Amino acid sequence: MAASGEPLTSTEYIQHHLTNLQVCSTEHGLQWGHHCSEAGFWVLNADSLFWSISLGVFFLWLFRRVGKKATTGVPGKLQCFVEMLVEFVDGSVRDTFHGKNKLIAPLALTIFVWVFLMNLMDLIPVDLIPYAAQVSGVPYQKIVSTTDLNLTFALALGVFALMLFYSVKVKGPIGFLKELTLHPFNSSNVFIQALFVPVNFLLESITLLAKPVSLGLRLFGNMYAGELIFILIAILYSAGAVLGTLGGVLQIGWAIFHILVITLQAFIFMVLTIVYLSMAHEDH
Structure with a gap:
């Protein structure tokens, strides 16, 4: 429903569900919703932050609880599931990461579970929480944080920062600089090598920057x-009994298929993170 109480058109309905609850500080104080359209750069997508942080806290609480109550005998269903998940991620790290770093496996587990939980929110009926929020006076509520480009890029930039940190730590500043300037074109002739340095630096810089960009865009898209x-x-529900029934069938079918999508996207984000950090640990 629109603020005036009139039913939304199909276009307005789509726009409403794809709009984040934004919070900003203006000359009139703390504002939210459409008041932030001209607030500039410092606008927070409050719903993305709320749901992502809440799911992250839930993940930490659940795994800590399972870890504290773990038994050496026959495990319960939840402990068995967590152990299988940890073994699966640990196996992926062992197969992909060729360096020595105790951070990688916990990081990979955190990324996989956290991204999966954020993706999983996509299976909640699209009108359920936004309608409840609107009744409570909150105009927008976008609960799938990974449909927010700001959040997926934030995750990708976190991985990118670790890539740069370990590239410098493992290879040294000079070694990392050589990697950017002496590859892919190299020569034993010093003069020819000097000519290739700007070309190599341009190509390697584009390759390096493309990693976080593709990582964030793939998950978001x-x-x-x-x-x-x-x-x-969901729009079909308002188009009569026949199309409404068809919409229900399509909704169930797409939800079943989407289980594969949300799991695959979390797995891909985790594996690419491991691969990029493995490359950062390679010292030629």
Whole structure:
């Protein structure tokens, strides 16, 4: 429903569900919703922050609880599931990461579970929480944090910062600089090598920067498209009994298929993180 109480058109319905609850500070004080449209750069997507932080805290609480109550005998279903998950991630790290770093396995587990939980919110009916929020006076509520480009890029930039840190730590500042300037074109002739340095630096810089960009865009694009399909199917409910029934069938079918998508996207984000950090640990 619109603020005036009139039903939303299909376009307005889609725009409403794809709009974040933004919070900003203006000359009139703390504002939210459409008041932040001209607030500039310092605008917070409050719903993305709330749901991502809440799910992260839930992940930490759940795994800590399982860890404290773990038994050496026959494990319960939850402990068995967590152990299988930890073994799966540990196996992926062993197969992909060729350096020595105790941070990588916990980081990979955190990324996989956290991204999966944020993606999993896409299976909640699209109108359930936004409608409850609107009744409570909150105009927008976008609960799938990974459909927010700001959040997926924040995750990718975190991985990128670790890549740079370990590249400098393992290879040294000079070694990292050589990697950027002496590859892929090299020569034993010093003069020819000097000519290739700017070309190598340009190519390697583009390759380096493309990693976090592709990492963030891939997760955002897939999850945004999936959420949009759920919203488009939901529109059928207002188009009569026949199309409404068809919409229900399509919703269930897409949700079942989307289970594979949300799991695969979390896995891909985890594996690429491991691969990029493995490359950062390689010292030629």
